[in-house]
Amino acid sequence: MNKKPLTINTFTKSYGSLIAVDQLSLEINSGEVFGFLGPNGAGKSTTIRTMMNFIAPSAGEIKIFGLDSVRDRVKLKEHVGYLAGDIALYGNMTGHQILNYLANLRKDSDWAYVKDLIRRLDAPMDRSISTLSKGNKQKIGLLQAFMNKPDLLILDEPTSGLDPLMKQVFYDMVLEMKDAGKAAFISSHDLTEVQKICDRAGFIRDGKLIAIENLHDKNAMSYKKYQVRFEKTPAIEELAVSSNIKIVANDNNIVTFAVTGNIDSFIKAIAQFEVLDLDEQETSLEDVFMQYYERDKNNVE
Structure with a gap:
């Protein structure tokens, strides 16, 4: 497909005077896994x-492979594998029954892949389903999201309830889709995972979208940590x-x-003193996240 897997253009959602999402714009590319991070709410x-299209935008637009999320809501779902954060499955059905039901609707499942x-x-x-643990329900949710080898995965807290071994299986599944040129949009509280x-x-x-960071290029990240050893203790x-x-x-x-x-x-500040050693330290995503969170919180205060 030539169109971008996901394009969001000045999307706004408001409920009366409450603005839940404000002028959000971003896009992702084929073969890209994009993380979507932020605190609750x-x-x-x-x-x-x-x-x-479970809710309608107040302004702006969202397009998936060029298909509008409102006008083309049925067509675009042919390209999407979706997992909700508050997953709700038919409790009286088994996992097999749910996948068979969805396969009949979608018509193009690869059962060898599903198995x-x-x-x-x-x-x-x-x-x-009603007898399953949270983690096992999550597995069924992942199966229905991946079963059609979708062009775009949209996953909300996908590893909630999974143990470390199953998380690694999920990571492998996502990276295999990426290697096949598919895209993924993942919302998660697990920063290590992202x-x-x-x-x-x-x-x-x-x-408000406050930043987008390239996680593979440390030099491109806007937040860096340095450890400096001075000759004398500075003020x-x-x-x-x-x-x-x-x-x-x-x-x-x-x-x-x-x-x-x-x-x-920073260089000008430390240059006032005799520097014995300057070391750039490894920056984790948690460091970056907390920097944005604390800086924004301080600006509000």
């Missing part, structure tokens, strides 16, 4: 539900001279900095 699930996924996930297919399988991540807070007030410089650890003459954006002001 940030607008993640609202965005996903609007993609699937292999069942084996890999160790999913209990012959028991009533860093492991996603190419980029968007950060949303209070309905802290002379180091944190800019709003983009934060001191995260201070052990006498060894100071760890978090720097957002351009590092020129």
Whole structure:
């Protein structure tokens, strides 16, 4: 397909005076896994539900392979594998019955592929859904999302309830789809998970997209950590001279900095003192997430 798997253009969703999502714009590419991150109530699930046309946008548009989420809502679902964060399956049916029912609707399931996924996930297919644990229900949810080898996966908290072994199986499933040129849009609270399988991540807070980070290119990330060893212990007030410089650890003459954006002001600040050693440290996605969260919270306050 030549169209982008997902294009969101100035999407807004409001409920009266409450703006749940505000002017959100982003796009993802074929063969890309995109993480969607933010605290509870940030607008993640609202965005996903609007993609699937469970709720209508107040303004803007969402397109999946060029198909409008409202006008083309039936057609676009042929290309999508969806897993809700609050998964609700028919409790009186078994896993086999649910997959057979969905296969009859979709008409194009690859049963050899489905059986292999069942084996890999160790999913209990012959028991009533209502008797299953949270983790086993999640396995059935993943099976129905993946069963048609969709061009775009839209997954909301996909590993909720899964044990570490099954999480790794899920990661492998996503990366296999990526290798086949498919795309995935994943909302998750598990930052380690996102860093492991996603190419980029968007950060949303209070309905606004505040950043998109490239997770594979550390040099492209806007947040970096540096540990500096000085000849003499410097005065802290002379180091944190800019709003983009934060001191995260201070052990006498060894100071760890978090720097957002351009590092020129940081270099000028430390150049006032005799520097014995400068080391750029590994930055985790949790570091980046908390930096955006705390910075935005401080701006509000």
